[in-house]
Amino acid sequence: MCGIVGYVGREQAAPILLDGLSKLEYRGYDSAGMAVYDGQHINIQKTMGRLKVLSELTHDGATMPGCVGIGHTRWATHGEPSDVNAHPHYNEDQSIAVVHNGIIENYGDLKTKLEARGYHFLSATDTEVIAHLLDYYYKKCQYNALASISKVVSRVEGSYALGIIFVDQPEYVYSVRKDSPLIVGHGQGGNLIASDVPAVLKYTRDVYFIENDEVAMLSQDNIQFYNLDGEILEKESKHIDWDIHAAEKGGYEHFMLKEIYEQPKTVRDTITPRVSNGEIVIEELGMTDEEIRALKKIHIVACGSAYHTGVTSKYVFEGMARIPVEVDLASEFRYRNPILEEGTLVIVISQSGETADSLAALRLAKSRGVKTLGIVNVVGSSIAREADKVMYTWAGPEISVATTKAYSCQLVAQYLLAMKFAHVRRQITDTELASYLVDLEKLPNQIERLLSNKEKIQKFANRYSGAENVFFIGRGIDYAISLEGSLKLKEISYIHSEAYAAGELKHGTISLIEEGTLVVAVVTQEELYAKTISNIVEVRSRGAVVFSVTNDNNQAMESNADYITYIPRTNKYFTNSLAIIPLQLFGYYVSVCRGLDVDKPRNLAKSVTVE
């Protein structure tokens, strides 16, 4: 989704804006632009396409002199990707410039009213109404920027993080947010706003996380925060202790490959602090043993890959801890009036902590008075701040749009919770817990082993990179793995792919199987081997080529698949953590082979901050 950056300070703004925007590229975008005050006017340059086009257009920012500016990468919502729809947007006389991340839901209404007052619109965006509305209220409020921003905010419905500059207040950048991420960086000799921390890390590690309806006013040497009544707010900055290099490629061809290879470490980092002397200690959960025993139900709510980890966890929580679990897509949960009774725990899972639907689902759960827990990667993000409790996954910054390491960390965070709940509820004995822990702590090394064996997958990916349709099948946890394997392939290779519960194929989808169709069969659940193999036989007899991911020494597969990749043996609940590795590599190498933009696939955004 869109990224915003703003700078005011001693340096030239444009190169800093370009650099900041480059750190937000991972969010996904189709056009980019900047507005810089040159001492007399606000100049805007904006263009379709990648940031390098904007860099070329402005000679790396050199043609836009000035020390105050705002920048934007746009992921089109209202209006096609085009130069004119790219941000920033001006008001009528070009004395105000605005960048926006989010969606103004009542923009149609506002536009009609503004047009009736004589305002002209150049673009098809919802954002342009903000520029004109600001113009209207700025004049009405006797050129008081804070008052006019409050007025605008009171009129718009939807989500926004805004960066604003005024030609007659050239020493300030203003910003305000509601439901779209926004941070302020406190630098030396200059201050910044941005949609995410990596954009400011080169200049500062001291960052303020802005809450809904807070307005930030930045000048070269000062940052002031206000509420919408214009009262000053005291806020504390947070020191970011992760390194800028964590957000760089470090010699890998793509972020996705780097992140795949980081998994042994990040999975270990997520497990280790929560295991002590043979016990699972999740202090941040803040639940007593009595409260854990009193749990009647768990709802897991998330989107995309995070949702897929929830599908796995349903099997793990129910199998291990015998607690009923419902798993929902956040976009469904929020509108289905779910029954949330006393004794329910709602777990919201999100890498970014900013996914609009997941955040709305969390708020719904909170409004119904049930306990909420966020499993979140980005420290200080909205879901992390708003959930009653937060359990962080220690994946570090994930840049590639296709999640890998955050997914793996979300899985192990949920295994830890399930083991804790199972033990406290006496569904597993001390001995069983000890044995699960041994298996859990082996996972990082086992992932490493799988990664050291990538050539076979690479060759297979080269061979099938021209496939048009791919089907992923499995039963139980293997079905959950299939969901993620299929998403990994389709999102970055643009090959049509579907995941099916293996037993469900014959109820319709098997009609799509023809000579040469690739079927990826995930077969890690021993008690289901025979059942899944019978489905494999069905598709092979219709011409499918079967690639199976299965456990080491599963001889039953040898005569039933055309290609096999083996994963090390582990507890039946943890197989997803291993089986997903070859499937991530498969998706990655197919995308590379097809010459696609692996880290920034078309139409996708890393952080989906609009619904």
Ligand code: M6R
């Ligand atoms: O930031 P979140 O974990 O809330 O994002 C949810 C999905 O958008 C995300 O998992 C998406 O499906 C992945 N980027 C796909 O690889």
